[in-house]
Amino acid sequence: xxQMKHIDNTPSTPGKFKIEKSPYNRLRLQFSLAKIIFWSLxxxxxxxxxxxxxxxxSSHVSSDLFRRSLRTSSxxxxxxxxxxxASAKPRSSNGMCVLVTGAAGFVGTHVSAALKRRGNxxxxxxxFNDYYDPSLKRARQELLExxxxxxxxxxxxxxxxxxxxxxxxxxxxxxxxxxxxxxxxAMENPSSYVHSNIAGLVNMxxxxxxxxxxxxxxxxxxxSVYGLNTKVPFSERDRxxxxxxxxxxxxxxxxxxxxxxxxxxxxxxxxxxxxxxxGPWGRPDxxxxxxxxxxxxxxxxxxxxxxxxxxxxxxxxYIDDIVKGCLGALDTAxxxxxxxxxxxxxAQLRVFNLGNTSPVPVSDLVxxxxxxxxxxxxxxxMKLPRNGDVQFTHANISLAQKEFGYKPTTDLxxxxxxxxxxxxxxxxxxxxxxx
Ligand SMILES: O=C(O)[C@H]1O[C@H](OP(=O)(O)OP(=O)(O)OC[C@H]2O[C@@H](n3ccc(=O)[nH]c3=O)[C@H](O)[C@@H]2O)[C@H](O)[C@@H](O)[C@H]1O
Numbered sequence: 001x002x003q004m005k006h007i008d009n010t011p012s013t014p015g016k017f018k019i020e021k022s023p024y025n026r027l028r029l030q031f032s033l034a035k036i037i038f039w040s041l042x043x044x045x046x047x048x049x050x051x052x053x054x055x056x057x058s059s060h061v062s063s064d065l066f067r068r069s070l071r072t073s074s075x076x077x078x079x080x081x082x083x084x085x086a087s088a089k090p091r092s093s094n095g096m097c098v099l100v101t102g103a104a105g106f107v108g109t110h111v112s113a114a115l116k117r118r119g120n121x122x123x124x125x126x127x128f129n130d131y132y133d134p135s136l137k138r139a140r141q142e143l144l145e146x147x148x149x150x151x152x153x154x155x156x157x158x159x160x161x162x163x164x165x166x167x168x169x170x171x172x173x174x175x176x177x178x179x180x181x182x183x184x185x186a187m188e189n190p191s192s193y194v195h196s197n198i199a200g201l202v203n204m205x206x207x208x209x210x211x212x213x214x215x216x217x218x219x220x221x222x223x224s225v226y227g228l229n230t231k232v233p234f235s236e237r238d239r240x241x242x243x244x245x246x247x248x249x250x251x252x253x254x255x256x257x258x259x260x261x262x263x264x265x266x267x268x269x270x271x272x273x274x275x276x277x278x279g280p281w282g283r284p285d286x287x288x289x290x291x292x293x294x295x296x297x298x299x300x301x302x303x304x305x306x307x308x309x310x311x312x313x314x315x316x317x318y319i320d321d322i323v324k325g326c327l328g329a330l331d332t333a334x335x336x337x338x339x340x341x342x343x344x345x346x347a348q349l350r351v352f353n354l355g356n357t358s359p360v361p362v363s364d365l366v367x368x369x370x371x372x373x374x375x376x377x378x379x380x381x382m383k384l385p386r387n388g389d390v391q392f393t394h395a396n397i398s399l400a401q402k403e404f405g406y407k408p409t410t411d412l413x414x415x416x417x418x419x420x421x422x423x424x425x426x427x428x429x430x431x432x433x434x435x
Contacts, residue, residue, distance in 0.1 A: 087150035088169040091119035099171045101125045102178030104137040106283045111326045124151035132284045156200040162207040176219035183388040186246035197250035209265035214336035218329045221271040223393045224248035233396040245388025262349040266338030270329045275355030279319030280422030300378035306391045313359040315393045318410035325354040328404030355395020356408045372420040
């Protein structure tokens, strides 16, 4: 306030400002100068801390909002570009060349491996965040590296890097799987969902719409967009305006954002609504995974039930079926129509359910695990918490079936058997610790 007063008392005409010479005034001036210098230093310091800790230059979200840590490595140089080109080179000259985001994730790893196996060029991108045990992501990365897929370590919000990747390789397709997953974690760390599922998606589409030629995009939406729907099975024509979690809301927003980029820029975009995907190399935050860990450890497992002992069930879908769906969507994706950031004609915009079409109660999932693990679970029946879970999911898959012959073939019993085999070989009999 005293500083304000001082400024208000100065004459408005330049050159008329006189410094009075009394010792009291000199002292007051020195004191004010010291205060100005002090607060300037504090201000500069704050700016430094903000920019130094910001996860990427293009993100406006302060990293203080993130408990989930994002890693980015240095990149660039001829050796780095050579690795990228080798990984992204298809076996035949007219083959597909796919940028897979979230390549060290569960679905990303399986899709990248399948694409590489059939001769497509594949480059992975992943930020290796610690939402769940990053060592599992590193193990998936090793697996992919052995089959010739290189993963660039960076965040999808790093627009400069994304542009650079498109300068090095003319990707024909983007399989966009990078996201903040998990329904319940959205209440703990909401900003991470906005960062990855909204800002990240927009940044990705911004780059895709500007490059020449524009790639076709296939991306992961979610069964959770059906939210509080009670009409089953869920069809793509059903309403999706009642999300029950922020996760679902960000995926629904993604579908609307896809519409905009298709409409304005002619990007060909396909959204896939995955239904509770499970299998080997899966996500430790998902129920089937941590139930397995806790049953082996002799820990009790919370099994949710709805009001009046209502059954909670999921249309659990095995990873190999999901991979077939992803490849089918990529293979039937039409080219984007825009160039130079301008639309030249209408482009393809699709959404498909990828589920299993046979929901299983969570308690039955536990019974299957008990048999496979030969250990009795300590069941703790709990009321379905009001944190985003829905009671029931069930996919109608006729659209994906018609469009690219999608037909899931693995039931939960068979799929969980494969998961348990993998789990025991990877972690041992509960001896190796799972985070
Ligand atoms: O289809 C999707 O789009 C989503 O699928 C997945 O979500 P969900 O179907 O909720 O899977 P998941 O957490 O494994 O819970 C499975 C069941 O166990 C119940 N459940 C869960 C935890 C618990 O402690 N107890 C319990 O009974 C729970 O009530 C539920 O009935 C993905 O995580 C999500 O990222 C998204 O892809």
